[in-house]
Amino acid sequence: MLLGKIAGKMTTTDFSFVVEGKASKFLYCQVFHPEYQYVLCQVIEIERDEQTIARCVVIGYKDEHGKIRSIRTPFETGQEVLRAEDAFIQDVISLSDPKYGAFIGKVEGRDIDVFLDLNNLLSKHIVILAKTGSGKSYASGVLVEEIMGKRIPILIIDPHGEYHIMGRPNIGEKDNLARFGLSPKGFHDHIMEFGDPSVKQGVKPLRLAENMSSQELMHVIPSKLSPAQMNVVFSAMKNLDKLTLDSLLFYLEQEENNAKYSVINIIDYLQSLGIFSQNPTPYDELITPGRCSIINLKGVDPQIQEIMVYKLLSGLFDQRKKERIPPFFVVIEEAHIFCPERSFGETKASKILRTIASEGRKFGMGLCVISQRPARIDKSVLSQCSTQIILKVTNPNDLKAISNSVEGINAESEKEIRNLPIGTAMVTGIVDVPLFVSIRPRMSMHGGSSVDMLEDLEQEESFMEKKEEFGEKEILPLIKPKVSKKDLMLMSDKPIRTIITNLVPSTMFMCRNKQEEFRLLFELMEGSLLFKDIPYRVPDIDTLGKQELGLIKELFRVKHILPNDVKEKKVMKALEEKDLVIFEKGVYSLNPDFVFADLALKRSYKEIIYASIDYDKRLAPKIKKEEVERLLKKYVQVNDSQDCFMVKYDIFYEGKKK
Numbered sequence: 264m265l266l267g268k269i270a271g272k273m274t275t276t277d278f279s280f281v282v283e284g285k286a287s288k289f290l291y292c293q294v295f296h297p298e299y300q301y302v303l304c305q306v307i308e309i310e311r312d313e314q315t316i317a318r319c320v321v322i323g324y325k326d327e328h329g330k331i332r333s334i335r336t337p338f339e340t341g342q343e344v345l346r347a348e349d350a351f352i353q354d355v356i357s358l359s360d361p362k363y364g365a366f367i368g369k370v371e372g373r374d375i376d377v378f379l380d381l382n383n384l385l386s387k388h389i390v391i392l393a394k395t396g397s398g399k400s401y402a403s404g405v406l407v408e409e410i411m412g413k414r415i416p417i418l419i420i421d422p423h424g425e426y427h428i429m430g431r432p433n434i435g436e437k438d439n440l441a442r443f444g445l446s447p448k449g450f451h452d453h454i455m456e457f458g459d460p461s462v463k464q465g466v467k468p469l470r471l472a473e474n475m476s477s478q479e480l481m482h483v484i485p486s487k488l489s490p491a492q493m494n495v496v497f498s499a500m501k502n503l504d505k506l507t508l509d510s511l512l513f514y515l516e517q518e519e520n521n522a523k524y525s526v527i528n529i530i531d532y533l534q535s536l537g538i539f540s541q542n543p544t545p546y547d548e549l550i551t552p553g554r555c556s557i558i559n560l561k562g563v564d565p566q567i568q569e570i571m572v573y574k575l576l577s578g579l580f581d582q583r584k585k586e587r588i589p590p591f592f593v594v595i596e597e598a599h600i601f602c603p604e605r606s607f608g609e610t611k612a613s614k615i616l617r618t619i620a621s622e623g624r625k626f627g628m629g630l631c632v633i634s635q636r637p638a639r640i641d642k643s644v645l646s647q648c649s650t651q652i653i654l655k656v657t658n659p660n661d662l663k664a665i666s667n668s669v670e671g672i673n674a675e676s677e678k679e680i681r682n683l684p685i686g687t688a689m690v691t692g693i694v695d696v697p698l699f700v701s702i703r704p705r706m707s708m709h710g711g712s713s714v715d716m717l718e719d720l721e722q723e724e725s726f727m728e729k730k731e732e733f734g735e736k737e738i739l740p741l742i743k744p745k746v747s748k749k750d751l752m753l754m755s756d757k758p759i760r761t762i763i764t765n766l767v768p769s770t771m772f773m774c775r776n777k778q779e780e781f782r783l784l785f786e787l788m789e790g791s792l793l794f795k796d797i798p799y800r801v802p803d804i805d806t807l808g809k810q811e812l813g814l815i816k817e818l819f820r821v822k823h824i825l826p827n828d829v830k831e832k833k834v835m836k837a838l839e840e841k842d843l844v845i846f847e848k849g850v851y852s853l854n855p856d857f858v859f860a861d862l863a864l865k866r867s868y869k870e871i872i873y874a875s876i877d878y879d880k881r882l883a884p885k886i887k888k889e890e891v892e893r894l895l896k897k898y899v900q901v902n903d904s905q906d907c908f909m910v911k912y913d914i915f916y917e918g919k920k921k
């Protein structure tokens with residue numbers, strides 16, 4: 264069908280024609296060139312003045328070797344522009360080696376199949392970008408199906424635990440699939456899901472190698488060590504033949520250095536996670552032809568997710584370099600969490616992901632990076648992806664990040680990306696201009712659509728937390744309450760308006776009396792000792808006279824004294840004024856808000872974990888830790904201390920103040 268004739272200025276990359284037929288933006292057209300025969304072109308804009316002019320870009324032609332080529336001399340004035348035939352477009356965009364083609368969908372509005380070259384993806388990486396809920400995971404699932412179909416090993420980093428469902432066939436889309444020449448198919452035989460069996464039944468535990476180099480160990484430690492603590496670790500490393508968490512702990516226990524206690528806590532914590540083991544999951548079990556290994560990180564603390572991704576990928580990269588495992592793909596969902604743009608901070612996994620992005624091509628380790636925040640992914644990772652699948656994006660910063668990093672996408676395309684319907688993608692890297700592709704239906708079930716209400720709520724929440732983490736990407740030593748914010752919401756019988764998360768500055772003291780070692784937790788607002796979440800004051804015995812002390816001992820023994828039995832009335836009055844004694848129901852007794860007996864009885868079993876948290880208020884200490892320590896030293900030996908934050912919630916109910 265004739266669209267018009269070429270007129271005006273033209274180059275080897277673009278030209279204009281006067282529209283005679285029916286032309287619209289993004290229409291594919293073909294123009295005859297005396298040297299190359301028919302060349303594929305595309306309308307990119309239509310301008311209407313006295314006449315209608317269409318601006319076009321030249322996509323190229325297929326040479327005798329099946330490669331797409333650009334033209335070297337421009338077309339001639341007056342050359343006819345024809346609507347491109349489906350068969351011609353198909354021929355130009357088809358792969359030279361269809362053996363490794365991944366069928367991802369059809370050219371929008373046309374019956375033309377679109378294939379991605381898996382060989383290309385393995386060496387040059389792919390990125391899938393879109394705002395949340397616009398079909399990133401759905402599209403990545405399509406790619407994963409194709410990769411599994413070719414028996415190429417694949418590893419999926421799955422923070423939401425949504426990929427295992429690919430084991431089941433997508434029966435609901437049977438008719439739609441048939442239109443694409445496909446039928447429902449579950450990939451149960453290919454999939455192996457790894458994760459934490461205590462969180463999800465049936466998953467294989469993922470165990471990472473406990474043997475580490477000293478560099479690796481320093482990298483996995485989830486908090487900044489003080490110089491004194493670093494020294495303890497380095498001296499241990501120097502003296503150990505084989506560095507494992509066990510051997511390190513054993514060594515540290517023997518050390519005579521007070522800085523060791525915090526380090527022991529941290530190593531203990533790493534060990535308690537149960538992810539490091541002497542018998543790690545074999546790399547060739549994770550990466551083997553025909554297998555899709557899903558690393559389900561749902562419910563894992565974000566900080567630990569980073570450590571796991573770092574340790575797993577650096578191990579696999581090393582194995583791949585030594586050719587001990589076959590070439591494989593890694594899919595990273597929510598990539599902005601693991602390799603954020605540098606202004607949003609560095610994670611434990613940033614460096615290895617940058618290395619794989621830049622060097623993976625040499626070793627046949629292909630990356631598929633997925634994110635809803637293009638502006639927040641490390642630019643150097645983004646720029647290494649030569650194929651982009653872009654679905655609907657509306658955030659201006661994200662649009663800018665895309666047009667800045669993706670060749671062939673400019674400010675003009677931003678509008679198109681904003682208006683993409685769900686299921687339609689702009690795909691670059693196949694030909695020189697972005698192709699609009701209707702992503703094909705899934706053969707296997709999609710995770711996003713099958714989660715129940717509660718799970719949805721949970722995902723939403725963890726997503727929100729993750730999003731806000733960037734503003735506050737600091738790792739803090741925390742003592743978290745047993746119930747989460749979400750638990751509070753679910754358990755409350757009154758509607759909750761909001762919950763404020765406070766971080767209360769606190770210190771854990773490692774203490775010793777004549778018999779044993781124990782820990783005492785103090786908050787630094789009032790300087791109270793916390794035992795089972797109840798605050799207790801520690802009386803300062805130096806401010807008490809001999810008689811006062813005697814009376815306290817007596818009260819401790821007998822519990823109550825009747826006013827008539829008090830011999831030293833003045834002394835009792837003084838104790839009452841100091842708040843140490845109360846007069847209630849006609850008797851004197853010790854104020855239960857104070858600790859009068861052995862401090863070891865009020866020891867803390869709380870764990871300090873290292874994590875980032877989305878909080879509302881971080882309170883400033885009102886009492887110096889040194890003051891508390893001075894007081895404590897009157898009772899016990901203080902060996903070490905560790906600063907931390909108690910997480911406390913303020914609940915505000917609907918209609919009420921609190």
Ligand SMILES: Nc1ncnc2c1ncn2[C@@H]1O[C@H](COP(=O)(O)OP(=O)(O)OP(=O)(O)O)[C@@H](O)[C@H]1O
Binds near residue numbers: 402687702709
């Ligand atoms: N190509 C498609 N064909 C049909 N439905 C689709 C397609 N893409 C997405 N959807 C629908 O949109 C929903 C959201 O898609 P998906 O879960 O892939 O979004 P997402 O971009 O990964 O979102 P999130 O950022 O929350 O992970 C899916 O549950 C599915 O129902």
Ligand SMILES: [Mg+2]
Binds near residue numbers: 399400401711
């Ligand atoms: Mg998703």
